[in-house]
Amino acid sequence: MTGPASPVALEVEGLCKSFRAVQALDHVSLSLHYGRVTALLGDNGAGKSTLVKCISGVYAPDGGEVRVDGAVRVIGSPEMARSLGIETVHQTLAVIDPLDVVENLFLNREHTRGGRLGAWLGVLDKKRMRSESGEILGRLDIRIPSLRRPMSALSGGQRQAVAIGRAAAWGQQIVLLDEPAAALGVEQAARVLDLIRSLRDSGVAVLLITHNMDRVTEVCDRAVVLRQGRKTAEVDVADVSKDDLVAYITGARTGDLS
Amino acid sequence: MTGDTAAAGPLPAAARQWLARRRRDAGLRPYVVYMAAVLIFGLFAVILRDDGFLTATNLLNIGRQAAPIAVMAVGMTFALASAEIDLSIGSVAALSSLVAAEAVGDYGFVAGAAAALAVGAGIGLINGAITVKVRIPSFLVTLGMLGIVSGIARNMNNLQSLPIRNDTFLAVFGAGSVGPISSLLIWTVVAGLVGHLVLHHLRWGRHVLSVGADRGAAAALGINTDRIRITALMTSAAAASFAGVLLAGRLAIGRHDLGENLLLTVIAAVVIGGTNLFGGRASVVGAIVGSVVMAMLNNGLILMGLRVADQLIARGVIIILAVALSMREQKET
Numbered sequence: 001m002t003g004p005a006s007p008v009a010l011e012v013e014g015l016c017k018s019f020r021a022v023q024a025l026d027h028v029s030l031s032l033h034y035g036r037v038t039a040l041l042g043d044n045g046a047g048k049s050t051l052v053k054c055i056s057g058v059y060a061p062d063g064g065e066v067r068v069d070g071a072v073r074v075i076g077s078p079e080m081a082r083s084l085g086i087e088t089v090h091q092t093l094a095v096i097d098p099l100d101v102v103e104n105l106f107l108n109r110e111h112t113r114g115g116r117l118g119a120w121l122g123v124l125d126k127k128r129m130r131s132e133s134g135e136i137l138g139r140l141d142i143r144i145p146s147l148r149r150p151m152s153a154l155s156g157g158q159r160q161a162v163a164i165g166r167a168a169a170w171g172q173q174i175v176l177l178d179e180p181a182a183a184l185g186v187e188q189a190a191r192v193l194d195l196i197r198s199l200r201d202s203g204v205a206v207l208l209i210t211h212n213m214d215r216v217t218e219v220c221d222r223a224v225v226l227r228q229g230r231k232t233a234e235v236d237v238a239d240v241s242k243d244d245l246v247a248y249i250t251g252a253r254t255g256d257l258s
Numbered sequence: 259m260t261g262d263t264a265a266a267g268p269l270p271a272a273a274r275q276w277l278a279r280r281r282r283d284a285g286l287r288p289y290v291v292y293m294a295a296v297l298i299f300g301l302f303a304v305i306l307r308d309d310g311f312l313t314a315t316n317l318l319n320i321g322r323q324a325a326p327i328a329v330m331a332v333g334m335t336f337a338l339a340s341a342e343i344d345l346s347i348g349s350v351a352a353l354s355s356l357v358a359a360e361a362v363g364d365y366g367f368v369a370g371a372a373a374a375l376a377v378g379a380g381i382g383l384i385n386g387a388i389t390v391k392v393r394i395p396s397f398l399v400t401l402g403m404l405g406i407v408s409g410i411a412r413n414m415n416n417l418q419s420l421p422i423r424n425d426t427f428l429a430v431f432g433a434g435s436v437g438p439i440s441s442l443l444i445w446t447v448v449a450g451l452v453g454h455l456v457l458h459h460l461r462w463g464r465h466v467l468s469v470g471a472d473r474g475a476a477a478a479l480g481i482n483t484d485r486i487r488i489t490a491l492m493t494s495a496a497a498a499s500f501a502g503v504l505l506a507g508r509l510a511i512g513r514h515d516l517g518e519n520l521l522l523t524v525i526a527a528v529v530i531g532g533t534n535l536f537g538g539r540a541s542v543v544g545a546i547v548g549s550v551v552m553a554m555l556n557n558g559l560i561l562m563g564l565r566v567a568d569q570l571i572a573r574g575v576i577i578i579l580a581v582a583l584s585m586r587e588q589k590e591t
Contacts, residue, residue, distance in 0.1 A: 058478060079480030094475035096468045098538050103464055108479045110461050122461030 009205035015064035042226035056088040057081035087171030157188040324553035325442035326501035331545040332453035333497020340490035341470040341537025342396040347498035349408035351517030354502030359420040359512025367427035378499025386488030431507025453542035470537030
């Protein structure tokens with residue numbers, strides 16, 4: 001693929017997070033590279049979503065370091081993560097039902113009109129956002145019947161597509177996807193994989209949480225396995241079989257932890 | 259015979275399609291309030307035709323009574339849209355009428371209105387800050403605030419009304435008119451227009467709705483949900499203050515109980531107007547029409563000759579019925 005020389009977008013080192021007595025993350029380290037897709041694997045409760053939430057500013061880690069483009073960053077809020085170019089599609093999709101597709105794509109990233117006064121008041125430039133929405137969705141080949149329908153009127157797959165489309169549109173550097181195809185049919189899941197490939201090809205660093213080993217072998221370059229909050233394996237996907245991956249996840253084996 | 263198929267039902271095909279589309283998209287919910295307005299107006303026009311319901315004076319009166327309800331309803335729409343509620347609005351209006359009366363005597367009419375609005379915004383800020391920072395549901399915070407504020411209002415002038423003699427104040431916020439149009443009616447329209455534009459065309463309005471629909475999702479997208487909830491509660495209290503100014507202008511006094519009993523009326527107006535009591539759906543225009551409906555009801559009950567006690571009972575029953583009907587429709591969609 002892009003080769004081992006592709007630069008590091010995000011590094012996590014020694015990340016810890018506890019919830020009362022439960023240590024959800026225990027000194028976890030990993031790095032994401034530009035133009036590469038990294039799978040984050042593990043059984044339920046392994047700490048995958050917690051890790052994603054620590055990177056995207058939802059949780060504050062108890063210890064450890066996050067570096068973006070080599071610089072240490074304390075990501076204190078989702079807004080800060082977004083302003084660093086990190087976009088996340090959470091397991092519970094962050095879409096707002098009563099707002100329409102355009103409003104969801106641009107939520108908290110709205111264009112305003114009317115100069116500085118308009119910007120201060122937050123006067124929405126609906127026309128511009130609508131036309132850019134068309135471009136964003138068109139570029140990603142996402143088909144939505146009408147941009148003006150509220151999200152609640154869309155199917156599960158369409159909602160997912162909008163959430164991913166938003167992450168792709170704003171995530172210039174890093175996109176974190178937590179089970180993005182969990183609720184999708186076969187064809188829609190394939191479309192999501194195409195989306196991930198096009199993100200990778202445009203140089204974005206992608207982290208993909210999934211339980212589906214086919215998806216790992218299809219689009220991922222590297223796989224990191226968590227088990228009970230610890231990293232138990234980190235491997236090149238090309239070097240291992242699906243059975244190996246499953247063995248790492250279930251704890252039957254541990255892998256290369258270089 | 260052959261041409262009859264299109265008009266087979268009671269409605270033409272185009273109308274049926276339109277209805278079906280409405281049902282699918284958002285339900286008939288947004289239109290219930292207009293039907294209610296027409297229905298109640300028609301009903302009273304027939305029942306009370308000999309009691310002066312349809313006279314120009316009475317209709318104007320309804321419009322004037324609707325104004326403070328409508329202004330409060332617009333503010334409450336934003337509180338409800340953000341999934342909060344403000345139960346202190348009645349007492350805030352009352353205190354504001356006194357503050358306005360006090361300030362207008364000393365510093366003129368602009369200061370009167372400004373002082374009242376500042377008091378309202380300040381109370382809203384306290385409501386919001388406690389709700390958000392101490393994590394107490396807003397219905398409890400604002401219920402406590404209701405007591406505090408009405409206590410302060412009662413202390414302020416020893417239960418006496420404070421007369422307002424500033425003619426400009428009374429003209430702008432009360433009895434005055436521009437041509438044939440009452441200034442109270444103009445304020446109602448202004449409140450509705452501003453509220454509608456803010457809800458649909460400003461970033462803040464969309465964020466209020468987002469926070470009310472799904473606070474976790476809004477936070478995950480980087481929206482400062484604390485700030486949105488606080489400012490939504492500030493909006494409802496400031497609007498209540500302005501309603502207090504309008505009440506003071508209409509009656510030419512400030513008094514500890516002006517608007518105090520409007521809370522339930524306002525909530526009913528907003529909910530009948532299509533705003534979800536639990537956040538995420540809001541209609542400013544609906545709230546305005548709902549306010550007119552509530553003002554018509556009040557007026558009709560008085561014209562029917564009901565005693566105050568019976569008016570209270572009738573209004574309570576009607577409000578529960580009306581809200582129950584609109585909530586049922588909301589659950590369906």
